[in-house]
Amino acid sequence: MEKLTLQEEEAMLSIWQLGGGFVKAILENLKDEKTPYTTLASTIRNLERKGYVKAVRFANAKRYEPIITEEEYKAKFMNGFVVDYFRNSYKEMVSFFVEQEKLSPSELEEIMRLIKNKK
Numbered sequence: 001m002e003k004l005t006l007q008e009e010e011a012m013l014s015i016w017q018l019g020g021g022f023v024k025a026i027l028e029n030l031k032d033e034k035t036p037y038t039t040l041a042s043t044i045r046n047l048e049r050k051g052y053v054k055a056v057r058f059a060n061a062k063r064y065e066p067i068i069t070e071e072e073y074k075a076k077f078m079n080g081f082v083v084d085y086f087r088n089s090y091k092e093m094v095s096f097f098v099e100q101e102k103l104s105p106s107e108l109e110e111i112m113r114l115i116k117n118k119k
Contacts, residue, residue, distance in 0.1 A: 001068070001076055002050045011043045012052060012066070012073070020053075020065035
């Protein structure tokens with residue numbers, strides 16, 4: 001699975017939110033209102049080439065549907081992120097976010113509750 005560019009990730013987020021759609025609907029759902037239709041259409045064709053979406057023909061138009069789920073994508077690339085930046089240590093990653101004050105004590109407590117409830 002090939003890593004997505006930022007522009008491709010934004011398009012995929014829109015596609016996942018919609019559960020698929022035509023380029024026009026995907027464009028309307030994007031947060032960046034400045035993206036030209038043709039740029040988005042090209043980005044979606046790249047997503048199709050990379051195996052993230054499939055085109056389903058409806059008359060003269062194509063509706064793009066996700067092939068992989070958002071969770072599958074996150075799992076694949078979060079693991080690589082932890083390996084690349086935190087020496088494969090989730091503890092080190094959490095420590096980093098605590099030191100950067102990106103995680104509060106209450107959020108850490110919630111994470112601990114989630115871990116305990118999984119066991």
